[in-house]
Amino acid sequence: MENEDNGCSRSSLHGVDSQEGVAGQRGTIREIDSITKGLNKIARQLCVANKHHDPGRLLFSAVSQKKPSIVERLIREFDANINERDDSGRTPLSRAVDAGHKATVDYLLSNENIEVDATDNDGTTPLWQALNKLRPNGDLGISQSLIRKADINRQSNTGDYPLLWAIEKRPELRTVPGPRFGERQESVLSLLLKENALDVNVSCSEGRSALLLAAKSEDSGTVKKLLEKEELKVNICDKDSRLPLSWAAGNRLSSIVENLLNHPEIDTYSRDIHGRTPLMWSICSGQMENMKLLLGKNYQALNIPDTEGRTPLSWAAERGNLTTVKFLLNLAGIDKDKKDNAGRTPLSWAVGNQSRSSETRKAFTPPQENELIVESLIETDGIDNNSVDNNGRTPFSWAVTNADFSIVQYLVRSGCVAIDQPDGTGRTPLSWCAEDGQLGVVETLLSQDTVDANLKDFSGRTPLYWATRKGNVRVMDILMQKDVDTLKMMVLEKPEQPDRVKLLLDAGYDASKLDPDGRTALHYAVSTKHIESTMHLISFGRSSINWKDNAGVTPLSLAVTKSPVLAKILVEHGATTDGIQTSAWFHENKDSVNDIICLSKQGATQGFQYMTKHSLAEEFTKPLPSEHLRRRLLKSQTDVKLHIDMRLDRFPNSDNQRLCFLLETSFPGSFLPWYVKEEEVVLLMEPIMSCIAVHNSRSSLGLRPQSVDFLSTLDNSKVPEDGAEFFVQFLNVLDSRWSRLLSQAEKHIRKQIQFDEEAPDHAHQASEVLPTKKFIDGLQNDVLKLYRLGDVVEDHVTEARGFVEKYCLPHNEGKGKQLALDAVTRLESREFTRVSMIEARRSTAIATSMRRLTWMTFIFLPLMFASSLFGMNVNVLKDNPDWKWYILVVGATVILTICGWIGFERVLV
Numbered sequence: 001m002e003n004e005d006n007g008c009s010r011s012s013l014h015g016v017d018s019q020e021g022v023a024g025q026r027g028t029i030r031e032i033d034s035i036t037k038g039l040n041k042i043a044r045q046l047c048v049a050n051k052h053h054d055p056g057r058l059l060f061s062a063v064s065q066k067k068p069s070i071v072e073r074l075i076r077e078f079d080a081n082i083n084e085r086d087d088s089g090r091t092p093l094s095r096a097v098d099a100g101h102k103a104t105v106d107y108l109l110s111n112e113n114i115e116v117d118a119t120d121n122d123g124t125t126p127l128w129q130a131l132n133k134l135r136p137n138g139d140l141g142i143s144q145s146l147i148r149k150a151d152i153n154r155q156s157n158t159g160d161y162p163l164l165w166a167i168e169k170r171p172e173l174r175t176v177p178g179p180r181f182g183e184r185q186e187s188v189l190s191l192l193l194k195e196n197a198l199d200v201n202v203s204c205s206e207g208r209s210a211l212l213l214a215a216k217s218e219d220s221g222t223v224k225k226l227l228e229k230e231e232l233k234v235n236i237c238d239k240d241s242r243l244p245l246s247w248a249a250g251n252r253l254s255s256i257v258e259n260l261l262n263h264p265e266i267d268t269y270s271r272d273i274h275g276r277t278p279l280m281w282s283i284c285s286g287q288m289e290n291m292k293l294l295l296g297k298n299y300q301a302l303n304i305p306d307t308e309g310r311t312p313l314s315w316a317a318e319r320g321n322l323t324t325v326k327f328l329l330n331l332a333g334i335d336k337d338k339k340d341n342a343g344r345t346p347l348s349w350a351v352g353n354q355s356r357s358s359e360t361r362k363a364f365t366p367p368q369e370n371e372l373i374v375e376s377l378i379e380t381d382g383i384d385n386n387s388v389d390n391n392g393r394t395p396f397s398w399a400v401t402n403a404d405f406s407i408v409q410y411l412v413r414s415g416c417v418a419i420d421q422p423d424g425t426g427r428t429p430l431s432w433c434a435e436d437g438q439l440g441v442v443e444t445l446l447s448q449d450t451v452d453a454n455l456k457d458f459s460g461r462t463p464l465y466w467a468t469r470k471g472n473v474r475v476m477d478i479l480m481q482k483d484v485d486t487l488k489m490m491v492l493e494k495p496e497q498p499d500r501v502k503l504l505l506d507a508g509y510d511a512s513k514l515d516p517d518g519r520t521a522l523h524y525a526v527s528t529k530h531i532e533s534t535m536h537l538i539s540f541g542r543s544s545i546n547w548k549d550n551a552g553v554t555p556l557s558l559a560v561t562k563s564p565v566l567a568k569i570l571v572e573h574g575a576t577t578d579g580i581q582t583s584a585w586f587h588e589n590k591d592s593v594n595d596i597i598c599l600s601k602q603g604a605t606q607g608f609q610y611m612t613k614h615s616l617a618e619e620f621t622k623p624l625p626s627e628h629l630r631r632r633l634l635k636s637q638t639d640v641k642l643h644i645d646m647r648l649d650r651f652p653n654s655d656n657q658r659l660c661f662l663l664e665t666s667f668p669g670s671f672l673p674w675y676v677k678e679e680e681v682v683l684l685m686e687p688i689m690s691c692i693a694v695h696n697s698r699s700s701l702g703l704r705p706q707s708v709d710f711l712s713t714l715d716n717s718k719v720p721e722d723g724a725e726f727f728v729q730f731l732n733v734l735d736s737r738w739s740r741l742l743s744q745a746e747k748h749i750r751k752q753i754q755f756d757e758e759a760p761d762h763a764h765q766a767s768e769v770l771p772t773k774k775f776i777d778g779l780q781n782d783v784l785k786l787y788r789l790g791d792v793v794e795d796h797v798t799e800a801r802g803f804v805e806k807y808c809l810p811h812n813e814g815k816g817k818q819l820a821l822d823a824v825t826r827l828e829s830r831e832f833t834r835v836s837m838i839e840a841r842r843s844t845a846i847a848t849s850m851r852r853l854t855w856m857t858f859i860f861l862p863l864m865f866a867s868s869l870f871g872m873n874v875n876v877l878k879d880n881p882d883w884k885w886y887i888l889v890v891g892a893t894v895i896l897t898i899c900g901w902i903g904f905e906r907v908l909v
Contacts, residue, residue: 035078038077038078039055039058039078042058042062042070042073042074043058045067045070046058046061046062046065046067046070048061055074055078055079055080056080056081056084058070058074058078058080059071059074059075059080059081059084059092060084060086060092060095062074063092063095063096063099063101063104064095064098064099066099066101066103066104068101068103068104068107071092071104071107071108072107075111082108082111082113082114083113083114083115083118085118088120088121089119089120089121089122090120090121091115091118091120091126092108093105093108093109093114093115093116093118093126094118094120094124094126094129096108097126097129097130097133097142097146098129098133100133100139100142102139102141102142102145105142105145105146106145109145109146109149114149116146116149116150116151117150117151117154119157122157123156123157124156124157125150125151125154125156126146126150127143127146127147127150127151127152127154127162128156128157128162130142130143130146131143131162131165131166131188134188140186140187140188140191143188143191144191147162147188147191147192147195148195151197152192152195152197152198153197153198153199153202159204159205160204161199161202161204162188162192163189163192163193163198163199163200163202163210164202164203164204164208164209164210164213166187166188166189166192167189167210167213167214167217167219167222168213168217170187170189170217170219189222193222193225193226200226200229200231200232201231201232201233201236203236203238206238206239207236207237207238207239208238209233209236209238209244210222210226211223211226211227211232211234211236211244212236212237212238212242212243212244212247214226214244215244215245215247215248215251215256215260216244216247216248216251218251218252218253218256220253220255220256220259223244223248223256223259223260224259227259227260227263233265234260234263234265234266234267235265235266235267235270237270237272240272240273240274241270241271241272241273242272243267243270243272243278244260245257245260245261245266245267245268245270245278246270246272246276246277246278246281247281248260248278248290249278249279249281249282249285249287249290249291249294250281250282250284250285250287250290251285251287251290252287254287254289254290254293257278257282257289257290257293257294258293261293261294261297268294268297268298268301269298269300269301269304271304271306273307274306274307274308275305275306275307275308276306277301277304277306277312278290278294278301279291279294279295279298279301279302279304279312280306280310280312280315282294283312283315283316283319283320283324283328284315284319284320286319286320286321286324288321288323288324288327291324291327295331302328302331302333302334303333303334303335303338305338305340307341308340308341308342309339309340309341309342310340310349311335311338311340311346312328313325313328313329313334313335313336313338313346314338314340314344314345314346314349315349316328316346317346317347317349317350317373317377318349318350318352321369321373322369322372322373322376325350325373325376325377326376329376329377329380336377336380336382336383337382337383337384337387339387339389341390342389342390342391343387343388343389343390343391344389344398345383345384345387345389345395346377346383347374347377347378347383347385347387347395348387348389348393348394348395348398350370350373350374350377350395351374351395351396351398351399351402351403351407351411352398352402352403367404367406368406370403370404370407371404371406371407371410374399374403374407374410374411375410378411378414378416378417385416385417386417386418386421388421388423388424390424391423391424391425392422392423392424392425393423393424394417394418394421394423394429395411395417396408396411396417396418396419396421396429397421397423397427397428397429397432399411399429400429400430400432400433400436400438400441400445401432401433401435401436401438405438405440405441408440408441408444409444412444412445412448419445419448419450419451420445420448420450420451420452420455422455422457425457425458425459426456426457426458426459427457427461427466428451428452428455428457428463429445430442430445430446430451430453430455430463431455431457431461431462431463431466432466433445434463434464434466434467434472434475434479435466435467435469437467437469437471437472437475438475439474439475439478442467442475442478442479443478446478446479446482453479453482453483454482454483454484454485454486456489460489460492460493461489462479462483462485462486462489463479464476464479464480464483464486464504465486465489465490465500467479468486468490468500468503468504468507469500469503470503473507476503476504476507476509477507477508480504480507480508480509483509484513484515485513485515486504486509487501487504487505487509487511487513487521488515488519488520488521488524490504490521490533491521491524491525491528491530491533491537492524492528494528496528496530496531496532496533497533498530498532498533498536501525501532501533501536501537502536505536505537505539505540509540510541511537511540511541511544512541512543512544512547514547517549517550517551518547518548518549518550518551519549519550519553520537520541520544520547520555521537521541521544522534522537522538522541522544522545522547522555523544523547523549523553523555523558525537526555526558526559526562526563526566526570527558527562529562529563529566531563531565531566531569534566534569534570535569538569538570538573542573542574545570545573545574545575546574546575546576552579554575554576554579555570555575556570556571556575556576556577556580557579557580557584560580560584560585560587561584561587564610567585567608568608568609571599571606571607571608572605572606572607572608573606574606575606576718577599577633577717577718577719578716578717578718579717580717581715581717582635582636582712582713582714582715582717583715585597585635585717596610596611596612596616596634596635596636596711597609597610597611597634597635598610598611598619598632598633598634599632599633599634599635599717599719600630600631600632600633600719601630601631601632601719602629602630602631603629611634616634616711619709629708630708631708631709631710631719631720631721632708632709632710632719633709633710633712633717633718633719633720634709634710634711634712635711635712635713635714635717636711636712636713659693659694659723659811660692660693660694662691662692663691663692663693663727663730691710691711691712691713691714691726691729691730692710692711692712693708693709693710693711693723693726694708694709694710694711708720708722708723710726712726712729714729714730714733715733716729716732716733721816722812722815722816723807723811723812723816724807724808724812724815724816724817724819724820725816725819727800727803727804727807727816727820727823728816728819728820728823731800731820731823731824731826731827732823734796734827735823735826735827735830738793738827738830739830741789742789742830745789793827793828793830796827797824797827797828800820800823800824800827801821801824804817804820804821804824808820
């Protein structure tokens with residue numbers, strides 16, 4: 001006995017009450033026992049163990065056990081509900097389909113009260129249940145029975161239609177045997193198509209109709225059967241607006257295309273959401289026969305563009321085969337050079353290395369076919385081989401990055417294309433292939449004289465710049481041989497690109513290469529404050545650290561005005577500080593007026609740091625370095641008469657001693673001449689010079705000094721070797737200041753002298769410079785000032801010479817003594833300059849007086865001569881002589897005198 005329930009009725013007869021209800025329906029109570037006995041008997045046949053039997057429950061058991069006779073008896077004799085539902089909402093018919101018993105299904109379907117399309121709790125109908133159970137080569141009997149009775153246009157719980165499902169699945173399922181043994185059985189699709197109630201125009205959620213699915217799946221038989229339906233709509237499109245003809249055009253079977261084109265309502269002009277016609281799809285798929293059929297039906301579609309502006313020829317050039325391209329090029333009315341929305345022509349698309357849908361069956365490979373397609377377009381009249389697209393790129397520009405190498409070689413050999421034409425961004429074909437790493441193409445282009453490897457685009461980037469990336473070393477190496485200034489441009493770019501800079505340097509780029517201004521890449525990296533790039537350039541090109549450009553500017557000269565960080569980096573890597581002025585060091589530290597910069601040398605190591613005056617005192621209390629001699633130059637913005645002082649300090653209980661000397665002057669200060677104009681005061685009022693040297697040493701013989709510190713406000717930033725060199729630096733600055741002051745004095749003297757031997761009107765000039773009391777007082781003060789300047793110079797020379805004797809020999813082992821004395825001698829020469837100026841002024845005054853005397857002499861000499869001739873007769877006036885002779889003699893004498901004077905002057909000159 002089985003206790004398992006195969007479906008439980010929800011409107012069943014329960015126990016005796018149910019049995020009495022049945023008996024009551026039959027009209028007699030007597031029949032209750034008969035019904036009860038009948039149900040018990042059926043229960044025993046079905047092996048159902050229960051005293052109170054429900055006809056509905058027994059019906060489900062009979063269906064599941066495939067016992068159609070019991071099913072029939074329960075329905076006929078016990079009035080069992082044929083549409084009874086179990087707990088899953090399934091009916092006896094649904095259970096019969098599930099059991100796969102065609103006889104039971106047929107009996108249930110024969111009942112006129114049967115609900116064939118009743119759905120269970122999942123929304124599945126018996127028909128869909130039967131279809132979902134179908135397997136290849138399975139029995140189609142149940143499905144056939146249901147198709148005849150059920151609603152064959154009803155969707156499944158997933159939204160499928162039986163017709164669309166059958167086309168997509170295309171199961172080869174049998175129904176009933178044919179008249180002859182072994183005859184092939186019909187399929188579900190065939191059964192559905194035979195039904196007049198079938199809606200052949202249904203479409204799925206994606207808009208695909210039965211005809212479209214059949215055409216897409218190349219089911220020519222189904223397409224033909226569907227086309228026989230008068231109610232069929234042949235132009236139903238899917239969600240992409242593609243028609244059945246569009247799908248068929250891209251497939252192999254030209255018979256489907258032919259059948260569709262024969263339909264009177266077929267739309268051959270239809271375009272999908274991309275604007276592509278069936279003709280374009282046939283070309284893109286390489287279906288030559290379909291293309292010919294479509295052109296035969298609608299020739300006007302030959303030049304219809306899609307939404308991107310691309311024509312059938314454009315697609316054929318990119319995706320089609322050689323046969324297709326040549327066929328289209330020979331058609332009358334074909335637009336061979338039509339541009340699409342991006343400005344690209346068929347030739348521009350042909351040079352791409354796209355995989356084609358099908359190749360022409362000839363004795364060449366696909367790359368060879370690509371080359372032949374390009375060749376056929378190049379040799380066709382009416383095509384601009386150098387046509388530019390919206391980005392300014394030519395077909396050759398596209399070829400260098402996309403085409404097979406053989407195509408590039410052909411285009412270069414042909415001479416029909418411009419191989420170095422920039423695009424809309426200024427980039428050349430060489431730039432594009434360099435970025436793409438096309439080594440062979442780069443070599444081919446560089447072998448041409450017309451290709452400029454240094455041509456920059458509108459962003460200032462060269463082909464080498466674009467080639468700078470990992471894995472592209474060989475291309476970079478080739479381009480570097482002809483490159484000029486890519487590294488310079490790269491370090492100037494913002495934001496900083498240190499990775500690219502390093503890649504280029506790693507590839508072997510010369511970091512010391514000069515531009516026309518004599519600058520290296522390091523100059524530009526510093527000027528743009530690019531710290532990482534600067535570090536890379538220093539690592540690969542130390543020779544450029546101290547390189548001066550055409551204007552004499554070094555990277556350090558730029559760094560001190562741009563970035564203290566960069567200045568520190570350069571100094572620590574060996575940059576020479578000699579030519580850096582004091583003001584430059586503090587250019588980026590204007591707010592820190594008390595700051596001091598410290599330049600140090602210890603062995604082969606240079607250092608640079610900023611410190612305050614408070615930390616300066618702490619520096620001098622720190623222990624001396626024990627390994628190497630340390631020299632430090634400490635420079636300050638502000639100064640603390642020439643005054644020189646030297647002091648030797650000894651430390652108690654130690655051999656260490658410290659020698660300190662001070663050099664300072666407020667020159668020129670109080671010696672400013674009274675005649676200097678106010679606007680010139682600013683030029684002459686220079687800061688007070690101040691220098692302090694702290695020389696730490698040991699008193700023991702044989703031990704060299706341990707450290708020397710120099711605190712200076714001089715413009716010279718060279719770290720001195722010793723105190724003597726430091727003193728020479730001081731004297732050189734002092735000498736230069738004396739030179740400027742004496743030059744001002746000389747200028748003043750020249751302005752005081754108003755007479756010029758080339759002046760045109762000497763009489764007028766003399767009248768304007770007649771000495772006045774103010775002028776004479778000015779000259780007197782001028783002389784006093786000059787003598788006072790001379791005294792100051794003499795004092796400076798004496799003080800300096802004394803320091804040389806006092807320091808160099810006792811404390812510096814005589815080193816630098818001669819250099820110091822030479823500097824003192826140069827300063828002493830300023831005294832002789834001042835004496836020469838006074839003597840020159842005296843000579844000028846004498847010459848001026850002599851010139852005036854000369855004029856007076858030559859003016860009165862003719863009169864004196866003429867008077868002497870007539871002076872022997874003292875009664876000239878009384879005896880009335882002839883005055884015309886006197887006038888004649890005087891005139892002739894004056895003329896001769898003037899001519900003689902002029903000639904004398906010229907001969908002397």
